[in-house]
Amino acid sequence: MMTSVDTELMRVLADPLRLRIVTLLAQETLCTTHLVEETGARQTNLSNHLRVLREAGVVETEPCGRFTYYRLRPDVIAALAGRFAELAETARANAAADRRRSCP
Secondary structure (H helix, E strand, O other): OOOOOOHHHHHHHHOHHHHHHHHHHHHOOEEHHHHHHHHOOOHHHHHHHHHHHHHOOOEEEEEEOOEEEEEEOHHHHHHHHHHHHHHHHHHHHHHHOOOOOOOO
């Protein structure tokens, strides 16, 4: 069984501020103002990170008057977690079978 992990999505989530944003959005839908307050990041920096998350499909937006709310897309996170679960299962099966390549 061959499993691949979305390296671009991993790169997107590896940034500490983006991971903090994702963690906050897992708790509730927030607007940029809330995220600035919660993270302490500058609004322009935060907006750039939100754009990266949106382009990667991790978050979706909902306009509300002059504000934009951000919501985490749990299916994207679950799919990534599922790929890691498959990797773990493959590793368990190979360890149990004591599967290894012989050295040349």
